[in-house]
Amino acid sequence: MSNEDFNVLIPQPAVLRRYGITDMTLWRWRRRKDLAFPVPLEIGKRNYFYSADLAEFEARRPRKPVAPAVTIPEPEDA
Template structure:
C-alpha cells in the first residue's frame, strides 16, 4: 500500500462522482479506459482518490499540465498547485529547506520576530500560529516567492447544498 502524502486531501468514490456529476459505473469505466485517470488508493477496502491527482488530470484534459517546467510571465514556478492552507505551509517550508536556510535565518531576512517562522510552520501544534495579513508578505518576501492564482475546474455543489439554497 502507498503511504499517504502529508497534507494531501483524499476523496471517496461518492465525492468523485459528485465532483464530475457521474454515476459509479461511469467512474469505473473511466478508470479502465483512461490510463491517465488517477488510480484510487485502497484504505480499509474502500477506494480514495488524491484530490491533487484529480486536479492534475483535469488540468491536462484542459491542455495545461501543472507539473510542466513552465514559466509564468517569465518566472519559474517553485511549487505545484496549492489549494488549501496546509499545502501553502508545506510549500513555503519546502522552499525554505531547498534554499538551505534555517527558520531563524528566515526570521532575520524577513524582519519577523525571532522564532516566528517556526510557529508558522507548526501552526497546528500548541506553540504554532496561524498566518495573518501582516505576516504573510514578510514570510513570502523572505523566501523571495509570490503567490499565483490559477483557474481550477469548478467543483459542483453537493446536492444538500443545492437543496438548502
C-alpha cells in the same frame, strides 16, 4: 492552494459528485488508458483519490465547447 491541500484524500462518492458521474462511468474511466484517470488508494475496501491527482487529471482533460443557447421565437399573434 497550499501543498497540504494537494494531499487531501477524497472518497469515491465525493469524486462521483464532483464530476456528475455514476459508479459505472468511473469504472469505465479508470479502464480507459487514454483518459489516464488517477488510481485510487484503497483503504478498508473503500476508494480514495488524492486531490492533487484529480487536479492534474482536470488540467489535462479536454473541455467541450458550450453550445450557444437556443432561443425559441414567440408565437405570432393571428
